[in-house]
Amino acid sequence: MTALESTSPSLAATSPAFTFSASTFQKLHPTEFFRKFASQGVRPDGRLLNAFRPTTVHYGVITTANGSAMVRIGGTTVVCGVKAEVAEPKLHTPDHGYFVPNVDLSPICSGAFRPGPPSAQAQVVSESIDRVLKESKVLDLKDLCIEEGKAVWALWVDVVCVSYDGNIYDAALTAVMAALANVRIRKPTYDEGVVKVSGAEDMNDDNSFKLKLARTPLSATFALFDTSLTVLADPNDSEESICDGSISVTLDEHGQLCAVSKVGAGSSSQSLLKQCIDRTRERATELRAIMSQQQQ
Amino acid sequence: MSRVELLTPEGLRIDGRRPAELRKITSTTSVLSQADGSAYLEHGNTKVLAAVYGPREARRRAQVLHDRAILNVEFNVAPFSTGERRRRTKNDKRLLEMASFVKQTFEPVVITSLYARSQIDIYLQIIQHDGGTLQACINAATMALIDAGIAMTEYVCACTAGWVESEAAIDLNHIEESSDTSEVTIAMLPKSGKITLMQMESRLHVDKLEEVFTLAGEGCKQIHEVIDKTIRERAEDLAKKMQ
Amino acid sequence: MSRLDRTRTSAHQLRPFFSSQNLLNRADGSAQFDFGGSSVLCSVVGPAEVKIRQEKLDKATIEVIARPLVGLPGVADKARERSIQETLEPLILSSLHPRTLVQIVVQTMKDDGCILSTAFNATILALLDAGIPLQSILGSVTCMIDSETNEILLDPTTEELARSKSTHVFVFDNKTSIAGSANKDQAKDQDQDQDSLEGAILYSDSTGIFTENEYFECAHAGFKAAQAVHGFIRTAVQKKLEKEYQQTQA
Numbered sequence: 001m002t003a004l005e006s007t008s009p010s011l012a013a014t015s016p017a018f019t020f021s022a023s024t025f026q027k028l029h030p031t032e033f034f035r036k037f038a039s040q041g042v043r044p045d046g047r048l049l050n051a052f053r054p055t056t057v058h059y060g061v062i063t064t065a066n067g068s069a070m071v072r073i074g075g076t077t078v079v080c081g082v083k084a085e086v087a088e089p090k091l092h093t094p095d096h097g098y099f100v101p102n103v104d105l106s107p108i109c110s111g112a113f114r115p116g117p118p119s120a121q122a123q124v125v126s127e128s129i130d131r132v133l134k135e136s137k138v139l140d141l142k143d144l145c146i147e148e149g150k151a152v153w154a155l156w157v158d159v160v161c162v163s164y165d166g167n168i169y170d171a172a173l174t175a176v177m178a179a180l181a182n183v184r185i186r187k188p189t190y191d192e193g194v195v196k197v198s199g200a201e202d203m204n205d206d207n208s209f210k211l212k213l214a215r216t217p218l219s220a221t222f223a224l225f226d227t228s229l230t231v232l233a234d235p236n237d238s239e240e241s242i243c244d245g246s247i248s249v250t251l252d253e254h255g256q257l258c259a260v261s262k263v264g265a266g267s268s269s270q271s272l273l274k275q276c277i278d279r280t281r282e283r284a285t286e287l288r289a290i291m292s293q294q295q296q
Numbered sequence: 297m298s299r300v301e302l303l304t305p306e307g308l309r310i311d312g313r314r315p316a317e318l319r320k321i322t323s324t325t326s327v328l329s330q331a332d333g334s335a336y337l338e339h340g341n342t343k344v345l346a347a348v349y350g351p352r353e354a355r356r357r358a359q360v361l362h363d364r365a366i367l368n369v370e371f372n373v374a375p376f377s378t379g380e381r382r383r384r385t386k387n388d389k390r391l392l393e394m395a396s397f398v399k400q401t402f403e404p405v406v407i408t409s410l411y412a413r414s415q416i417d418i419y420l421q422i423i424q425h426d427g428g429t430l431q432a433c434i435n436a437a438t439m440a441l442i443d444a445g446i447a448m449t450e451y452v453c454a455c456t457a458g459w460v461e462s463e464a465a466i467d468l469n470h471i472e473e474s475s476d477t478s479e480v481t482i483a484m485l486p487k488s489g490k491i492t493l494m495q496m497e498s499r500l501h502v503d504k505l506e507e508v509f510t511l512a513g514e515g516c517k518q519i520h521e522v523i524d525k526t527i528r529e530r531a532e533d534l535a536k537k538m539q
Numbered sequence: 540m541s542r543l544d545r546t547r548t549s550a551h552q553l554r555p556f557f558s559s560q561n562l563l564n565r566a567d568g569s570a571q572f573d574f575g576g577s578s579v580l581c582s583v584v585g586p587a588e589v590k591i592r593q594e595k596l597d598k599a600t601i602e603v604i605a606r607p608l609v610g611l612p613g614v615a616d617k618a619r620e621r622s623i624q625e626t627l628e629p630l631i632l633s634s635l636h637p638r639t640l641v642q643i644v645v646q647t648m649k650d651d652g653c654i655l656s657t658a659f660n661a662t663i664l665a666l667l668d669a670g671i672p673l674q675s676i677l678g679s680v681t682c683m684i685d686s687e688t689n690e691i692l693l694d695p696t697t698e699e700l701a702r703s704k705s706t707h708v709f710v711f712d713n714k715t716s717i718a719g720s721a722n723k724d725q726a727k728d729q730d731q732d733q734d735s736l737e738g739a740i741l742y743s744d745s746t747g748i749f750t751e752n753e754y755f756e757c758a759h760a761g762f763k764a765a766q767a768v769h770g771f772i773r774t775a776v777q778k779k780l781e782k783e784y785q786q787t788q789a
Contacts (some may be wrong), residue, residue: 063341064424065376075329079423081376106372108347108419110330114355115370120617127618135746136707158375162421182407215748227528237330244629257754260707260745264625267712267739270758277751 012021031242038230045236052220052234052283057174057294060183067183067211071175071229074236075165077109080157084185086146086195087154097144099155101129102171110164110237125169128261129159129176132217132250136258143212147190155183166236169248173219178291183211215252217259218287220280222247224265231272233279247273249280253288301460302472310472311340315465316511318455318518323436324524325443331419333444337436340469341426346436348444351414365411367403369395369418371433377425394430395420401454401493402436402484407447416446427470428456430481430495435519439444442527452485452492453523455515456506458501464507466515480505482512486520489513542692543699546575553680553694553764556771558661560668560779568669572661574665574694576651581661583669585641593640598633600640605658619645619655624660626742632672641671652697653681655708655744660768667776675714678768680756680761682707684753691757693764705747709761712741713728713769720734738762 010287026033026044037044047053053074062068065081089096105122107113118126133139144153157179159172170249186208189196198207223235223243232239235246245265257277302310311316319340328334331347338344354360371391398418406416418440420433434454440446457466458479465472468479478500483493500508542550554575563569566582572723573579586599603624605616623645631641643665645658659679666673683695683703692699702708738758745754 062374062424063378064426065377068376079374081374083376102375104372104374106419106421107349107370107417108345108372108421109328111352120621123614123617124621127614130614131746136748155374160372160374160421160423162423163330166328168306245625252434252748255750257749257751258746260743260754262740262743263622263741264628266629267714267741269739270755273740273743274751276756277754 016148030045034225034239034242038225043232043239049230050233050279052286053236054173055287055290057178057291058254058295059178065179066185067089067179067181067229069175069182070176071171071178071232073167073171073174075163076161076167076171076236077163077170078159078161078168078175080159080172080179082179082183083156083158084183085154085156086151086188089145089149089152090211093141094146094149095152097154098140098141098151099133099139099144099157101124101133101157101159101176103129103159103161103168105161105164105168109161112237113164121168123219125172128169128248129173132173132219132259133176136215136217136250136252138177138213138215138217139211140214146188146195150193151188151190152196153185162295164237166238166240167221167234170219170221170234173217173250174291176219177213177216178191180211180213181291181295183218184208185211215254215256215258216251216288218284219248219250220276220283221258222279224268231276233283247276251277251280253284255281300396302475302477303463307463309460309465309477311469314381315463315515317462318467318515319469321441321519323523325439325526325530331444333440333442333446335436335439335443337432337439338434339426339432339467341354342383342432343422343424344429344432344436345421345423346421346433347421348437348443348446349419350416350417351411351446352417354413354415359415359536360413361410364408365406365414365416367399367406367416367418369390369399369402369420369429369437371395371420371422372450373422373425377422394433397430397493397495398433398437400518401452402437402441402448405448406441407449408480410447413522425470427468427473428481430454430497431456431467431483431519434483434493435523439523439527441532450485450487451520451523452483453486453516453520454493454511455519456481457512457515459504459508464504464511466511480482480508480512482509484516484517487519514532543702544696550690550692551760551764553767554696554769555718558664558771558775560775566665566669567667568667568671570661570664570668571648572657572664573649574651574653574657574660576696577653577657578648579654579657579661580646580648580667581658582644583641583648583662583665583671583765584644585669585671586636586639587642589640597637599636599638601628601631601633601643602640603627603643603645603662606644608650617656622655622742622744623658626659627662627666630674630677630712630741631666632674635672646704650697652695652700655679655707656681656694656710659710659742660772664772664775667772668779675712675731676769676772677710677712678765678766678772679708679710679742681698681701682709682757682761682763682764682783684747684749684757691753692762693760703747705745705749705753707745707749707757707761708743709740709758709765710742711738711762711765711769738765 056072058070061070067082103126107169223232224245322338327336333348354418431454458477478498480496557573562700568583603620630666656679683706686704
């Protein structure tokens, strides 16, 4: 890319010879820089406006976890590990197990995150995933019961972001669903207050079980640029920082919606939301193909 | 806990290695797009990711040193990395201690006087734990620092060795570590042969120390070769791209 | 036609609104908004001095703090803060007060469902009370789809929510919805008639299991109900101004 003429008209008028290199221009006026690309229907990384970044899913990457998956969406990489522990059931639901999703955005994944307690962003993503899993009843919590009122399985669903480049919600949700599909738990035996989980022999269908997932919700996120006039599928980190809002659509494999959220960026018409839902359908199908390919 | 047979009668270890055999090392650098330097390292089933940010502006002004850079090391253990899930352990004393070991290891090796008034952050993420996390972290941090182009006098390579039943063994895995074997971790500058860290927390007879220590030193040299190969390959790759 | 909530007869009926403004002496603006048994108190301080770390050079920093009914704020409250903050940011004319802070505290007083919607409505009343310049006002309504009857119920209570198949929170502003033709920007590339009929969505948050049609039906029902909320807010402000005017005259 060669030098770009300064776009600010006042500057150009006073000193016509004043030019920046493209990268300087990008640093000084990130929004204007992006607008130039968007007006041509492309993005600085070469994608079309409605294109998603290449996505890969790998199952069973962590041997210390009961189920795990690594998901890469462009420059964003997350690892999800599910650990099952025997726990006491909650008082008001004696025959229900429970699961606790948690997303960790540690400083390793981006310079923007500080060490210390989880950031607001990490908490919001954890909460969204928790709500999608609970409200769309992905797991039947009764399946996680070992002995009513005494012992249940607690699933700790931990997502660690290894590299952050935007769109953490899609990456984390995909990783969580892939890891849950990958979970294998040893069959426990309950005997007079003691739960025994069999020893170290290899897990097979006789001594262990897989989770029954009622559905697999997958999402697509769109960023809204210039108060929702331009819609960007799968925004990366730099695009997220200049956009004022986003639309996330979550769908299950039967085409039922599991969550729709639209935050920020002024009002957007319902036809825009329709477009996003349609695009999500295509994207979810692609994603499911990638996942089933890897699972074998 | 029932005592596990750590050595077979043929003298092989629980994972089939000979006593002086390292686990398979897999390593790559520049794995993260966001960090200035990064590395991913596997010692067998122990998997560690290191990222280096900086030299950059110090976060707290009070910390700034006018003649050299400050090193900051942060540990993060993925909750699913160990056999038992660890509850929220951001300020776990053990982790803080590990972080301070790594910091002290690198302080004399990184030429901090070149980056006065700045801060270099080394973030370490343990993805999977199977013994020897300290050695893996130091080795990964070395690679990440080199990847970030931060001046160092030499490589730092770390290796553990211990006394397993009746023999000195190198690069202990989790099972060997957790059944009362004594374990020594050393970090060494392989060219000059200097030691920057030596850490031992368990009982070991003085007579045996020499043997264990030499074995760990040998391990450091081997690890150096492996790491150096990865770094050189990477550098050649970059040189090719620049042409 | 019968609802679990015995006080109402129709599925699209909202609970009685109640609001009062200027309740807190030490805040620049405050308001309480009730949807029947749900009540939220909101205070606004600003434009005030901002910490250097939060300072924005070209606009005011909007900070939202959500406090739960009991106990310490949790993850759900953080999510609520985010929703309110990001929705208000484009609505507040923040470039008029650069390098300042507008702090909004949202305190749940009574919880009988639809807390997020109640909080949105309380916030906008408090902002009006504080005299923070706004682009438009907003109105929020929650609806749900009953798992047994598949009926859309507006403004459900906690009891009704327990039977929901899906819940939907909507926020509409009064600028793009009262007259679609007034918004020329959007009318250019969108179908104008459709816009004026349906109302543009400012904020939407839906979870559960539902179809695309159900979603847009809910949006439609929510939009109609939001008109009532807009009207109520307008009357509330009008009454308050009349009262203040009389006081200055006296």
